Amino acid sequence: MKPGMRKFSSASPSAADLGKLRVAPGVDRRRPSTGRSAGTSWRRGGVWLTGLAAVTVLGASAASITSLQQVAEQRSELRILLNEFKAAAWQQDALRSEAMLARGLPSELADAREEIDDTVDTIGARFDRQDPDSSHTKAIHDAYLAYDTAADREFQLLKYEDLQGAEETAAAQTDPAFAALLPVLEDADGDYEALAEQASGRARTGTVVILACAALLIMGLVWQAQRIRARALRRATHQATHDALTGLPNRTLLRERTAAAIDRPRQDGTGTALLLIDLDRFKEVNDTLGHHYGDQLLVQAAHRMQQAVRSGETVARLGGDEFAVLLPSIAGEPDVTAVAARLHEALNAPFTLDGLTLTVAGSIGAALHPHHGDTADELLQRADIAMYTAKGKRIGYTVFDHSQDSTDPRKLTLASDLRQGIEQDQLVLHYQPKVDTRTGKVLGAEALVRWQHPEHGLIPPTEFIPLAEHTGLITPLTRFVLDTALRQCQEWLRDGHELSVAVNVSTHRLLDLDFPAEVADRLQYWQLPAHLLTVEITESAIMTDPDRALHVVQQLHALGVHLSIDDFGTGYSSMAYLKTLPVHELKIDRTFVGSMTTSDRDAVIVRSTAELGRNLGLRVIAEGVEDMATWQVLDAAGCDALQGYYISRPVTADAFATWLRHQRGAPAAIAP
Incomplete structure (x- = not known):
């Protein structure tokens, strides 16, 4: 940054730091789709129409200013400055949203961030040159810096996939910083209006309009950035807790739901059960026909298992051809066996993949709380042992039993x-x-x-x-x-x-x-x-x-x-x-x-x-x-x-x- 320039976001991560981020497995590194809903297009278009109106009004006002040359020049400089700020802010938020969705930063986005940094530096310097001693100039810098710093903190938390921390930061820091930014912009608008009073009535009117439009532009951009960030955070949270191929909950979300089911107070004497399912001939399909068919098989198997369970019961994909089913409220082993039988029957029915008909069986093991374990990990381990017992004995499904050879306490x-x-x-x-x-x-x-x-x-x-x-x-x-x-x-x-x-x-x-x-x-x-x-x-x-x-x-x-x-x-x-x-x-x-x-x-x-x-x-x-x-x-x-x-x-x-x-x-x- 050149001497004398004040950067809007000195606490922002550098392009080199951002370049160290990596896109998480399974996340599309491409830019988000440009397809928008009608509501989104209207809101986004509204922001730019406001800017167009501001430029049009400014042009009309400038034509009528003949005597106050200094005010006119200042107004022209403000117009250029605010438009450049608008572009930089929009690019900055678009980059943040892409990086948040990807939880990383490809090289092309890192390069874009460097350009944005340079633009923000230039804007800060021009603010200083135009009105270096004004209190509202410093207030805009400080308020925007606070907002941008909080947003960057969210970015860093997403970098480490700490989604809960990102949500807490948004609620405790970013949102309050945004709320604090709005009155600063309104105060700045008032100060510029007072300055415009020194000019002629027409020049004053033109200046007031452009400053009001500039404030409105900035407020609209910030609101739009908030919506983008919230939407990206929701999508990132979903990606971190769900399987990309099937859309099912993943191991992380399954463990959370299992722990919650175990800890829930019960008055009816019910318990929690966890079933582990492994597709018996998935590798044969994958190796013989290819991953395209294997992926189709996984998606269809996931759908069948969802159809076989009741509302409130969770089907999750743990990885590969391994699935799990959480029964948060189950009366006893007979009910668990009944669910396992339904799942086994659903997986035994022929699958149709691009015109090919295949038969793929499944091996299922089940474990119950509190009989077979006190934690989610213990239930998963016991269900895993039972599943391998079912696979080894070719019996389809079984419930964990301490007498099984593989369950030797040693x-x-x-x-x-x-x-x-x-x-x-x-x-x-x-x-x-x-x-x-x-x-x-x-x-x-x-x-x-x-x-x-x-x-x-x-x-x-x-x-x-x-x-x-x-x-x-x-x-x-x-x-x-x-x-x-x-x-x-x-x-x-x-x-x-x-x-x-x-x-x-x-x-x-x-x-x-x-x-x-x-x-x-x-x-x-x-x-x-x-x-x-x-x-x-x-x-x-x-x-x-x-x-x-x-x-x-x-x-x-x-x-x-x-x-x-x-x-x-x-x-x-x-x-x-x-x-x-x-x-x-x-x-x-x-x-x-x-x-x-x-x-x-x-x-x-x-x-x-x-x-x-x-x-x-x-x-x-x-x-x-x-x-x-x-x-x-x-x-x-x-x-x-x-x-x-x-x-x-x-x-x-x-x-x-x-x-x-x-x-x-x-x-x-x-x-x-």
Whole structure:
């Protein structure tokens, strides 16, 4: 801002600050539609007609002013100034409304904000030049600054999606500031009228009219801005609490309504129930027909569920193909079962999607308050367990029962303890060696995570890995395993053992586009060559989203990381992708290896897999080797490396170092 200029809104965020905002997922970044209702068009048109009338009257007045040249020049300057202010104010409010609707600011809007800032600076300077000592000049600045600052505070709250805070700010600050601005404008109008009295009657009349029109213009623009902001706030609030595709309440609103239903006093003995619904064959539709059909299916399923419930009961979409139904007032389990049966029947009826007829079933789990939980989160967790029970048993729907296997209280406790276990270093890695089939030379080790629970002792991964995947803790868990394994690999290298280390990666991490960058960062931190790290992935993880998995695998390959398909032969439909995946090795699953000396079928599978690997130029590793006879058969079949209890059980890092010192490099020297 140039020296001497007073900016109208010095507390406004800069264009750089506004440019940091991001548009929320699912929000259209384009400018709002120009389609308006008749009422809106009339109101908006009224503001501009007022401005046109003011300019027309001013022109007529100016023609009659011949003697008071100074007053005429001042009036002309006011006309230009007020018109420019009108344009700047309108642009500023239009920009705010777009940013509020988007809860962010694209680059084109950020550039527009810079231009508006420059215009407001210029207007402030011209106000000062025209009447720098006038009290009403300062009053206009101060009142508009207060109003604009409050509006910007709303903008910042919306930036962080604090819709409640934005509403409170509007009620407590922006609206009062607007109310305070109006009398300031009226006082300024009176002052300008007094100034106009010094001129001739005609000049005075012209000046009074233009100043009154200017005040009316500003008041109209501010009122219009208030309407735009209120409408945008309502729309932003709806977007934050509803699903964009189906229009249903989302997880946030469902939790609020569930908590309110639980807390409501009851005299009739009723309770609250929460049902969780998962579409059984949605992924098949999405993968086979495409997302367009999948979206249609979700919309139709949402409509059917709404038709199956009563007024006052909430159908919500939690994400993907997962829905929930809140029954705020239910007599008991039989009524819940009846609702679940209606929902199940509605979802079992055929769907018609662009002329195609499809049948998609649903699995439903239910939980009741106070029998199964005291909070919204507890009810959702119990309903989730019941839903998976219904899906696993293929029974359509079921109500949560403490006798269900998956509702073991110990597992529920472990789920809540796992985060603390990761943060407090309760997890440890064990290492199981891999050896060369022909020479017995140690090639490396697979890192296997264990949980040393302070109360339950050593917990195997089969118990807590599914919990980590279900609760979202798989990301910090994988990060811990990767970092610890690379540190151990670096210690082996420092001790003169160039051994690779293998880390298992879950489906969640394999589909995480940020995972390759995380691997690159840890390799650089530990100063390790990438080929000493092997990432083990499963066929089923690849087939969950082949295109996305291929993208991640290609990035890992570009780093120089070795890639292994774990449990090969137990997945499905992977042969078509095997030729395109840049993998280095196949691991034959222990279910085939363990019985190959007694089962001809398993022996054929192992030999065929080994031959397939050789023909593709891949190293083949057999896991589950538990005796010398199996070792010898695998050697004859052409397997390159072995892993199993006959060689060594998974052991701690210290025990692995001791085991390593006692090896002589020959099969006969390796103890069980």
